[in-house]
Amino acid sequence: MRDRPNESHDSGLPACAMEFIGQVTGKTSWRRNVREDVQAELAAHFEDHLRDCRSPQEREQKARRLIEEFGDPTLLAVLCRRAKKRCRPLWWKVLVRTAQTLGVFALYCVLCSLPLFLGKPTVRVNYAEWLSERWRPSQKGAENAKQYYDQAATLYVQPPAELAARRKSSGWTIRNCSEADLQLLGDWLTRNEPAFDQFRRGACVTYYWPIYDVGASDRRDVPFMWIEANVVPLVSVGPYKPVATGLADRAIYRARLGAVGEALDDCLAILRCGRHVEGKGLSIEQLVGIDVEALGYGTLFEVLHVSQAPADVLARVQSEMADAFDEDRRVFDVDGAKVFWYDNIQRTFTDDGQGDGRALRRGLPFASGGLKGALTRTLWFDYPSRRDAIVEVDAYFAQLQQLMCMRPSREDLSLGGTEKSRASKMNWLLAASAPVDEGLVRLVWRTKTYGVGAVTTVAVLRYRAEKGTYPDRLDDLVQAGFLASVPDDPFGKGPLTYNKTTQGFTLYSWGKNRVDDGGRRGAGREGTRLVWADNGDTVFWPVSVD
Amino acid sequence: MRFESQLLKGVAPVVVLQILSRGPMYGYELGQAIEQRSGDILTLGKGTLYPLLYNLEAKKLVHAKWETTDSGRNRRYYSITGKGEQELASQKAQLQGLAKGLDLLFGGALKAAL
Numbered sequence: 001m002r003d004r005p006n007e008s009h010d011s012g013l014p015a016c017a018m019e020f021i022g023q024v025t026g027k028t029s030w031r032r033n034v035r036e037d038v039q040a041e042l043a044a045h046f047e048d049h050l051r052d053c054r055s056p057q058e059r060e061q062k063a064r065r066l067i068e069e070f071g072d073p074t075l076l077a078v079l080c081r082r083a084k085k086r087c088r089p090l091w092w093k094v095l096v097r098t099a100q101t102l103g104v105f106a107l108y109c110v111l112c113s114l115p116l117f118l119g120k121p122t123v124r125v126n127y128a129e130w131l132s133e134r135w136r137p138s139q140k141g142a143e144n145a146k147q148y149y150d151q152a153a154t155l156y157v158q159p160p161a162e163l164a165a166r167r168k169s170s171g172w173t174i175r176n177c178s179e180a181d182l183q184l185l186g187d188w189l190t191r192n193e194p195a196f197d198q199f200r201r202g203a204c205v206t207y208y209w210p211i212y213d214v215g216a217s218d219r220r221d222v223p224f225m226w227i228e229a230n231v232v233p234l235v236s237v238g239p240y241k242p243v244a245t246g247l248a249d250r251a252i253y254r255a256r257l258g259a260v261g262e263a264l265d266d267c268l269a270i271l272r273c274g275r276h277v278e279g280k281g282l283s284i285e286q287l288v289g290i291d292v293e294a295l296g297y298g299t300l301f302e303v304l305h306v307s308q309a310p311a312d313v314l315a316r317v318q319s320e321m322a323d324a325f326d327e328d329r330r331v332f333d334v335d336g337a338k339v340f341w342y343d344n345i346q347r348t349f350t351d352d353g354q355g356d357g358r359a360l361r362r363g364l365p366f367a368s369g370g371l372k373g374a375l376t377r378t379l380w381f382d383y384p385s386r387r388d389a390i391v392e393v394d395a396y397f398a399q400l401q402q403l404m405c406m407r408p409s410r411e412d413l414s415l416g417g418t419e420k421s422r423a424s425k426m427n428w429l430l431a432a433s434a435p436v437d438e439g440l441v442r443l444v445w446r447t448k449t450y451g452v453g454a455v456t457t458v459a460v461l462r463y464r465a466e467k468g469t470y471p472d473r474l475d476d477l478v479q480a481g482f483l484a485s486v487p488d489d490p491f492g493k494g495p496l497t498y499n500k501t502t503q504g505f506t507l508y509s510w511g512k513n514r515v516d517d518g519g520r521r522g523a524g525r526e527g528t529r530l531v532w533a534d535n536g537d538t539v540f541w542p543v544s545v546d
Numbered sequence: 547m548r549f550e551s552q553l554l555k556g557v558a559p560v561v562v563l564q565i566l567s568r569g570p571m572y573g574y575e576l577g578q579a580i581e582q583r584s585g586d587i588l589t590l591g592k593g594t595l596y597p598l599l600y601n602l603e604a605k606k607l608v609h610a611k612w613e614t615t616d617s618g619r620n621r622r623y624y625s626i627t628g629k630g631e632q633e634l635a636s637q638k639a640q641l642q643g644l645a646k647g648l649d650l651l652f653g654g655a656l657k658a659a660l
Binding site: 044076082 | 598600622
């Protein structure tokens with residue numbers, strides 16, 4: 001006994017019988033072994049029925065009658081299939097049903113996801129071109145300081161390895177280095193004269209505006225994080241910082257040699273360069289500008305500390321820095337950051353359909369409502385529209401710009417509320433960048449505070465140079481006409497804190513913690529003195545000798 | 547005498563089980579046996595026979611196995627299972643009850659006719 005027939009039964013049957021059996025088994029969707037079973041069984045039935053026939057004609061006629069008795073082959077196939085289906089075990093049925101359900105769901109998912117893969121974004125705006133035009137002055141023939149800074153960066157000579165190694169050693173400063181080191185430094189600074197000349201020439205130019213490689217932004221194959229692929233190569237201000245650092249070295253070097261006027265001119269050139277670059281262009285560039293300006297202030301304080309500047313020089317410096325009192329000056333412009341997002345949107349959304357365009361797969365991260373909400377919506381195939389994405393980006397940057405104008409002494413310096421509420425409401429990409437942008441707001445105010453501190457320090461020193469004594473209060477500076485108004489401490493609850501001491505004076509801002517620590521300098525985790533720390537005050541004067 | 551197909555439809559499984567209760571048979575043989583043993587009163591359409599057998603097999607009331615006969619031919623023999631025997635007993639009891647009810651309904655005419 002066997003479960004399966006071991007030979008073919010279709011030999012010797014009339015053609016009509018074979019055809020009938022073929023029709024029955026052919027119109028089923030059985031598995032091969034089942035189909036062979038049925039085929040063999042029907043063939044056996046015909047064989048038995050035709051067993052007694054003596055002539056082929058008789059076999060043919062009898063076979064046709066049997067076929068008539070069997071009836072419609074399609075119906076027979078359907079009936080057999082239904083009956084056979086019940087033979088399948090339960091686990092098999094469950095498996096098939098599950099597979100079918102999953103298949104239908106997968107098909108549904110594919111159909112719903114199809115819009116993410118169909119269509120192409122239309123890059124209508126060349127944001128590199130837009131950025132290049134955004135800060136270009138309206139005056140025809142206006143000169144751009146950028147060309148001089150670029151030239152300076154090209155001409156700049158790196159410090160010799162020996163000097164670089166000395167600088168890394170602990171406690172080494174230009175103020176206290178040996179004569180040999182000073183000679184080495186002087187030689188290097190001399191080699192950089194052409195670069196410094198170009199730099200200072202640029203600093204004297206009224207206008208600066210960034211210029212970008214328009215073609216670089218026109219690439220179609222930009223991945224989602226195009227900031228890395230596309231924007232960083234556009235940034236050209238990075239090399240300005242080493243030149244500014246070299247110029248800062250020269251300022252201190254000159255101050256040590258007693259050329260305080262020239263030293264302060266170098267400081268002013270650094271400050272002007274910083275102010276040129278900040279508030280324009282991409283975020284990265286603006287950060288470089290802020291960094292250069294901070295370097296300028298730091299150098300200015302050091303020069304003032306190293307040498308005693310005469311009153312007329314201080315008056316000139318003060319005049320140059322007068323605009324530092326303008327709290328409304330735009331240290332950081334969010335437009336440069338916003339175009340990142342606009343360009344991302346135009347490269348990841350189509351510009352047709354509802355909502356001015358639908359998200360392609362790389363546009364999914366622009367779903368609103370936080371990461372959880374975005375995932376839920378994506379699972380429900382509720383994809384973001386271009387309009388929704390733009391509205392959210394606009395709202396975010398409007399809020400950021402508003403924060404830039406709010407004094408950091410206020411407690412509500414946050415984008416989209418607390419971290420929790422931000423994560424649940426805001427687009428997760430924007431929510432992820434919010435802490436950085438909040439830090440940026442504080443950085444902007446730090447820069448402004450640094451400026452206020454520098455101008456006030458110069459005014460106090462000028463008062464001393466002219467009157468022979470330090471002022472008792474900051475009000476004295478206003479009364480003497482050295483300041484237009486008493487300088488406000490953005491991180492405090494009033495003016496900068498000034499105290500006349502036996503050795504001179506102290507001038508400080510309450511700093512990031514917005515608490516008066518009595519002029520105690522902030523420190524890092526390892527006790528390192530920091531100008532801007534989470535603790536302590538930001539002391540402008542006296543200059544730290546650490 | 548030929549019955550209406552719908553009338554026979556409900557009885558056909560019991561008939562097949564009853565025939566198979568006497569020994570295994572293959573499809574053709576089974577069709578012949580039904581006709582012979584019912585005195586040609588009951589006949590199962592050929593288009594109904596195999597779907598019915600497959601159905602009974604699916605319900606595990608019959609068991610099928612390929613066997614080679616003495617003449618060397620392969621035949622698929624169907625035999626009743628234990629479950630099939632239980633089902634047959636149950637169906638028979640129901641049919642007897644039905645016959646009794648019909649007999650009462652027809653006032654003995656049915657019995658007299660039979």
